Amino acid sequence: xxxxxxxxxxxxxxxWGNRLAWLIGSGxxxxxxxxxxxxxxxxxxxxxxxxxxxxxxxxxxxxxxxxLIVLAAMxxxxxxxxxxxxxxxxxxxxxxxxxxxxxxxxxxxxxxxxTAWATWHLPSIMVPPWWPIWWVALCFFAFRAFDTLKPxxxxxxxxLHGGWGIxxxxxxxxxWALVVSTVLYFAIMAAMVYL
Numbered sequence: 001x002x003x004x005x006x007x008x009x010x011x012x013x014x015x016w017g018n019r020l021a022w023l024i025g026s027g028x029x030x031x032x033x034x035x036x037x038x039x040x041x042x043x044x045x046x047x048x049x050x051x052x053x054x055x056x057x058x059x060x061x062x063x064x065x066x067x068l069i070v071l072a073a074m075x076x077x078x079x080x081x082x083x084x085x086x087x088x089x090x091x092x093x094x095x096x097x098x099x100x101x102x103x104x105x106x107x108x109x110x111x112x113x114x115t116a117w118a119t120w121h122l123p124s125i126m127v128p129p130w131w132p133i134w135w136v137a138l139c140f141f142a143f144r145a146f147d148t149l150k151p152x153x154x155x156x157x158x159x160l161h162g163g164w165g166i167x168x169x170x171x172x173x174x175x176w177a178l179v180v181s182t183v184l185y186f187a188i189m190a191a192m193v194y195l
Contacts, residue, residue, distance in 0.1 A: 021088035024081060024102055031101035039144060041101025045108040046140050049074075053115070053132070067116040071109060078106040079167060087163025096158070096166050103170035104147070110174030111143040112136060114185040138184070142177035151176060 014022065026032055033040035052074075053067055060066045082102040089100045118132040147170055150158065154176075158169040 018088055021085040025085035025089045025100045027101040027105055031099040037098050037101055038104050038147065041104035042108045042140060042144055042147075044101075045105035046112070046136050048105075049109060049112055050132070050136060053118075064117060071113065071116055075106060075109050078102070078109065079171065082106055082167045083163035085163070086166040090162045090166060095162070100166055103167045106167065107147060107170035107174030107177070108140065108143050110171060111139040111177035111181055113178055114181050115139065117185075135181075135185075139177060139181050142180050143174055146173040146176040146180075 023029075027041040027044050030040045030044035031037045049071075052070060056066050056070060082105070086100045086102055089097050091097075115132055115135045118135060146154070150169065150173065154169045154172045157172055158165050160168060
């Protein structure tokens with residue numbers, strides 16, 4: 001039996017295009033969490049990001065460029081795919097389904113941009129070995145706070161039609177979290193250098 005959750009159609013009756021849209025839009029199923037699907041989606045996005053960064057750091061040690069390129073591709077590609085996927089999930093009666101969490105994935109990845117400079121597998125003098133995970137946690141809480149509070153322009157963007165409204169408000173929340181995490185990043189780096 002397939003669990004269909006709230007506002008989740010029976011996947012057996014969907015076209016292949018809609019099945020793919022639901023797979024992506026639901027954050028590979030993380031949005032089907034009965035408790036706090038947005039938080040589950042953001043956590044899944046952070047976990048996927050951490051795995052990719054460790055693999056890239058192992059393949060190209062001490063090279064920031066591959067991490068930045070992959071992260072940029074994730075954000076840009078994720079936005080394009082997300083507008084399509086979440087737009088397909090949106091209906092007249094439920095314009096922003098709770099299970100549509102791909103917007104959390106992209107917003108979370110935006111907030112994590114400063115962590116691309118971290119060393120993911122080797123300790124160093126400037127970047128302690130615990131730095132990346134601690135920093136991912138900080139970005140996670142910052143993003144979820146802005147996603148919940150919806151400061152300008154998040155709330156206005158939420159009113160846009162279909163996938164654009166679903167995606168852009170969380171992208172804006174991700175930008176807010178990025179600003180906060182970047183300021184904190186440089187403040188901590190300055191403190192480590194000068195103190």
